[in-house]
Amino acid sequence: MQYDLVVIGGGPAGLAAAIEAKENGIDKILLIERDRELGGILQQCIHNGFGLHIFKQQLTGPEYAERFINILKEKNIEYITNTMVLDITDKKEVYILNEKLGYKKINAKAVILAMGCRERTRGAISIPGFRPSGIFTAGTAQRFLNIEGYMVGKKVVILGSGDIGLIMARRLTLEGAKVIAVVEIMPYSTGLTRNIVQCLKDFNIPLLFEHTVIDIKGKSRVEGVVVAKVDENKNPIKGTEIYYECDTLLLSVGLIPENELSKKAGVIIDKRTSGPFVTESMETNIEGIFACGNVVHVHDLVDYVTLEAKRAGKAAAKYIKGTLRRDGVKIITINGKGIRYVVPQIININNSKEVTLFFRVDNIYKDCKLEVRLNEKVIKSIKKDKVTPGEMETINIDFSKLDIKQDDKLFVEVKE
Amino acid sequence: MYDVLIIGAGIIGTSIARELSKYNLKVCVLEKDNDVANGTTKANSAIIHAGYDAKNGTLKARLNVLGNQMFDKLCRDLDVPFKRIGSLVLAFDDNDLNTLHKLYDNGIKNGVKDLYILSKEEVINIEPNVNKTVKAALYAKTAGIIGPFEMAIALAENAYENGVEFRLNSEVIDIKKEDVYVVYTKNEKFKARYVVNCAGLYADKINDMVSKNRFKIIPRRGEYYLLDKSVKLVNHIIFQCPTKLGKGVLITPTVHGNTLIGPNAEDLEDKEAINTTREGLRFVLDTAKKSVEDIPIGMSITNFAGLRARTELDDFIIKEAEDSKGFINVAGIESPGLSAAPAIALYVLDILKSSGLEFVRKNNFKNKRKGIIKFSDLSFEEKNELIKKDSRYGRIICRCEEITEGEIVDAIRRPLGATTLDGVKRRVRAGMGRCQGGFCSPRVMEILSRELKVKMEDIIKDHEGSYILTGPTKKEVD
Numbered sequence: 001m002q003y004d005l006v007v008i009g010g011g012p013a014g015l016a017a018a019i020e021a022k023e024n025g026i027d028k029i030l031l032i033e034r035d036r037e038l039g040g041i042l043q044q045c046i047h048n049g050f051g052l053h054i055f056k057q058q059l060t061g062p063e064y065a066e067r068f069i070n071i072l073k074e075k076n077i078e079y080i081t082n083t084m085v086l087d088i089t090d091k092k093e094v095y096i097l098n099e100k101l102g103y104k105k106i107n108a109k110a111v112i113l114a115m116g117c118r119e120r121t122r123g124a125i126s127i128p129g130f131r132p133s134g135i136f137t138a139g140t141a142q143r144f145l146n147i148e149g150y151m152v153g154k155k156v157v158i159l160g161s162g163d164i165g166l167i168m169a170r171r172l173t174l175e176g177a178k179v180i181a182v183v184e185i186m187p188y189s190t191g192l193t194r195n196i197v198q199c200l201k202d203f204n205i206p207l208l209f210e211h212t213v214i215d216i217k218g219k220s221r222v223e224g225v226v227v228a229k230v231d232e233n234k235n236p237i238k239g240t241e242i243y244y245e246c247d248t249l250l251l252s253v254g255l256i257p258e259n260e261l262s263k264k265a266g267v268i269i270d271k272r273t274s275g276p277f278v279t280e281s282m283e284t285n286i287e288g289i290f291a292c293g294n295v296v297h298v299h300d301l302v303d304y305v306t307l308e309a310k311r312a313g314k315a316a317a318k319y320i321k322g323t324l325r326r327d328g329v330k331i332i333t334i335n336g337k338g339i340r341y342v343v344p345q346i347i348n349i350n351n352s353k354e355v356t357l358f359f360r361v362d363n364i365y366k367d368c369k370l371e372v373r374l375n376e377k378v379i380k381s382i383k384k385d386k387v388t389p390g391e392m393e394t395i396n397i398d399f400s401k402l403d404i405k406q407d408d409k410l411f412v413e414v415k416e
Numbered sequence: 417m418y419d420v421l422i423i424g425a426g427i428i429g430t431s432i433a434r435e436l437s438k439y440n441l442k443v444c445v446l447e448k449d450n451d452v453a454n455g456t457t458k459a460n461s462a463i464i465h466a467g468y469d470a471k472n473g474t475l476k477a478r479l480n481v482l483g484n485q486m487f488d489k490l491c492r493d494l495d496v497p498f499k500r501i502g503s504l505v506l507a508f509d510d511n512d513l514n515t516l517h518k519l520y521d522n523g524i525k526n527g528v529k530d531l532y533i534l535s536k537e538e539v540i541n542i543e544p545n546v547n548k549t550v551k552a553a554l555y556a557k558t559a560g561i562i563g564p565f566e567m568a569i570a571l572a573e574n575a576y577e578n579g580v581e582f583r584l585n586s587e588v589i590d591i592k593k594e595d596v597y598v599v600y601t602k603n604e605k606f607k608a609r610y611v612v613n614c615a616g617l618y619a620d621k622i623n624d625m626v627s628k629n630r631f632k633i634i635p636r637r638g639e640y641y642l643l644d645k646s647v648k649l650v651n652h653i654i655f656q657c658p659t660k661l662g663k664g665v666l667i668t669p670t671v672h673g674n675t676l677i678g679p680n681a682e683d684l685e686d687k688e689a690i691n692t693t694r695e696g697l698r699f700v701l702d703t704a705k706k707s708v709e710d711i712p713i714g715m716s717i718t719n720f721a722g723l724r725a726r727t728e729l730d731d732f733i734i735k736e737a738e739d740s741k742g743f744i745n746v747a748g749i750e751s752p753g754l755s756a757a758p759a760i761a762l763y764v765l766d767i768l769k770s771s772g773l774e775f776v777r778k779n780n781f782k783n784k785r786k787g788i789i790k791f792s793d794l795s796f797e798e799k800n801e802l803i804k805k806d807s808r809y810g811r812i813i814c815r816c817e818e819i820t821e822g823e824i825v826d827a828i829r830r831p832l833g834a835t836t837l838d839g840v841k842r843r844v845r846a847g848m849g850r851c852q853g854g855f856c857s858p859r860v861m862e863i864l865s866r867e868l869k870v871k872m873e874d875i876i877k878d879h880e881g882s883y884i885l886t887g888p889t890k891k892e893v894d
């Protein structure tokens with residue numbers, strides 16, 4: 001089997017990338033999704049709040065996905081579901097598996113990686129205690145409730161204040177469960193402010209900062225958890241232990257880009273994002289392999305996923321047609337003081353004069369400035385009342401009037 | 417009426433059952449849990465020790481060395497993952513060097529083959545990640561790694577195929593000696609001429625039902641970290657010098673390519689205390705860093721703990737009760753119990769023989785067991801061949817370990833098949849990967865529910881009472 005473009009992953013990233021490539025003149029496209037239906041993680045996000053930026057509308061996750069799925073179908077873009085990509089090589093050979101075709105090799109001129117992310121588990125953060133049933137990652141619980149139609153418990157403690165945890169606090173409450181508390185080890189939430197208000201405050205669910213779960217009780221099913229306050233080194237403080245009787249512990253302790261497949265193709269992963277190093281065109285270090293969405297870095301708003309995916313789709317089309325530029329000066333972006341990471345990591349201005357930088361701060365800062373420097377020179381400075389690690393920031397940079405030399409450095413920094 | 421009743425379906429009970437199934441005997445295994453291999457056999461270091469450290473002259477030493485030699489054939493016959501990767505005991509100072517030589521000498525006395533003392537350079541050459549302050553190491557070429565629950569499950573399946581009965585969910589609550597033994601579970605009673613006690617942590621309780629010669633099992637906990645497959649730290653089993661609490665903290669690859677780090681050793685009262693602790697895990701990590709400084713602990717995918725069934729005696733107790741003929745204790749089977757298991761089984765057969773049980777070989781004994789096909793290990797052509805025969809092999813359920821629906825259905829349908837989420841996990845590894853069942857548990861539950869014809873809400877994780885779902889959601893959603 002031979003295609004111009006293979007897109008791996010049928011979430012919002014994969015969908016938008018495939019559509020954009022088609023609109024840019026690529027015809028032989030195959031989009032591959034391992035789940036039963038297209039839409040990715042959006043299918044289980046039945047709450048409102050998707051598409052505010054792009055559609056100026058409050059859509060649910062499935063509604064947002066449906067808009068793109070419909071366009072995909074109208075444009076006759078070929079897709080297969082229930083199909084898992086098991087391997088990719090740096091020669092852009094894609095190995096797929098499903099019940100009808102069996103195990104097959106596909107050759108592609110270009111590949112777009114859009115595999116999304118997975119949730120961090122109890123094991124990743126080594127919560128001690130027993131290992132009974134009743135411990136779920138928030139996303140798994142969300143799937144049980146919203147897709148399978150089952151409740152996971154009656155009295156719930158949630159560890160971590162990531163968005164999925166917050167959303168699930170509300171969802172479980174509306175389903176008649178008692179959410180006792182949300183416990184967060186950091187002094188701030190990694191979730192969106194609007195979710196803290198709408199999902200916790202409106203339901204009087206307490207949010208405990210600088211606390212964590214230090215023990216899990218129950219030999220068959222969870223019977224309770226011990227929560228304690230932590231010191232500045234995140235060690236529990238003796239004497240601050242609280243015992244909560246509960247039958248369920250939900251974990252919303254972070255997402256990890258799913259790059260096992262990318263690594264098989266030789267794609268290099270940036271430790272700061274856990275996703276591939278990418279260029280302004282969302283191209284990885286392997287020529288012709290592009291990436292977008294949560295596989296590159298974890299997004300909190302789907303709108304930005306779509307934006308980024310369009311970039312990848314457009315660039316892949318250029319690459320297939322042989323018009324993606326490799327010549328010209330390249331700039332490296334650098335996360336300066338107060339910034340955890342910046343995407344893209346490399347910019348070739350021959351491919352686009354205007355680039356949106358995506359980045360996250362490493363702590364809460366109030367009354368500060370977000371500054372972009374080209375080497376020593378400040379080229380942009382934006383006043384902010386408050387920035388938090390839970391909300392991704394973006395800045396547009398117009399390079400057309402700047403004098404750029406090879407290996408110039410573009411710094412993003414927080415100025416207090 | 418049975419010839420032999422075996423109490424406990426851990427590695428010991430299943431090894432004995434399989435050995436007995438070679439003969440014309442009526443044998444039954446009683447297990448309190450809902451699956452085999454759900455006790456200590458599922459939570460240990462999974463090492464087939466070479467046998468240099470158990471004190472010369474003990475049963476532990478003799479049966480370890482004998483047992484070790486039996487694994488190649490056993491694992492080939494039963495289709496169980498086993499790799500002789502060799503072990504190293506690292507020495508960091510003169511005291512340790514002294515210990516190495518003592519271990520070496522003890523090993524030679526025990527009859528261990530292929531033991532060598534390696535220089536610092538030789539150690540670093542084969543193990544580039546170990547702490548550079550290492551001075552020397554004892555290399556035991558015959559040490560290996562195994563899938564311990566896979567082994568016990570395979571033994572049980574093969575014993576079953578050869579006629580041994582298995583009664584799960586059957587806790588022994590009393591034993592009476594009449595003209596024969598009458599063994600009571602909650603709802604049934606079983607008569608047998610011989611009873612073999614392999615109840616692990618509860619072997620003392622079982623013994624108390626029959627014999628006046630008491631012993632006490634002291635649970636000694638060991639805690640572990642298990643790291644993601646992408647981490648490659650060591651090529652061999654890396655020990656430090658043993659202390660009075662045992663063989664100490666080790667770092668080893670597992671047969672499936674993960675890295676295992678642990679255990680500590682802590683004596684407890686509670687025989688169900690398989691919880692991990694903050695202090696225990698910290699100790700394990702700090703101690704392991706002496707062997708390999710740079711451990712990416714952020715790549716941990718799970719922690720677990722197991723309980724060693726220790727007695728004051730510091731040796732296995734394998735003998736017929738002096739005051740009760742026909743009742744055989746196989747107790748205090750702490751490490752190297754797994755390594756010794758096949759030899760323990762032979763030893764128990766000898767005891768039964770000398771106690772008067774007649775052994776007549778079956779002529780239709782099937783020594784081979786076909787394991788569950790491991791789809792991801794097949795070649796391109798084999799994969800397609802298999803999917804053509806059964807399309808369920810074309811459907812990946814566990815994404816991290818690449819386990820197909822075909823494999824899961826096989827795990828459920830075969831004799832003594834899986835009935836729980838963890839039962840599936842132990843047989844085919846669905847849910848054992850880096851996402852720890854986050855993606856696949858709803859799918860696996862669906863398959864269990866369909867195959868076993870039970871409701872989703874009735875699927876449990878592991879032991880009785882470990883329910884996962886509490887019922888359907890309300891019809892309308894927000």
Ligand SMILES: Cc1cc2nc3c(=O)[nH]c(=O)nc-3n(C[C@H](O)[C@H](O)[C@H](O)COP(=O)(O)OP(=O)(O)OC[C@H]3O[C@@H](n4cnc5c(N)ncnc54)[C@H](O)[C@@H]3O)c2cc1C
Binds near residue numbers: 011032163
């Ligand atoms: C649980 C959750 C709640 C969220 N809530 C909100 C919210 O309220 N509002 C908002 O704006 N944003 C929200 N977001 C953020 C936003 O929706 C996500 O960032 C976005 O869905 C990411 O899109 P994606 O396409 O990169 O990944 P995904 O949606 O995860 O899609 C990736 C797809 O790739 C498939 N795939 C992966 N590997 C393979 C393979 N090997 N072979 C074939 N297919 C593969 C997966 O099955 C999946 O369908 C949420 C995110 C999550 C995870």
Ligand SMILES: Cc1cc2nc3c(=O)[nH]c(=O)nc-3n(C[C@H](O)[C@H](O)[C@H](O)COP(=O)(O)OP(=O)(O)OC[C@H]3O[C@@H](n4cnc5c(N)ncnc54)[C@H](O)[C@@H]3O)c2cc1C
Binds near residue numbers: 455463
């Ligand atoms: C931390 C740790 C590390 C270890 N590392 C190694 C190693 O690397 N190499 C090695 O060789 N050995 C090792 N061991 C030792 C090895 O794991 C044990 O020797 C072995 O698993 C013991 O098996 P068993 O069958 O005796 O016990 P178990 O597996 O505990 O089986 C006993 C069974 O009896 C059942 N039972 C109990 N009471 C009743 C009752 N009343 N009625 C019915 N059934 C009952 C239980 O449910 C259980 O299934 C280690 C042990 C631990 C704890």
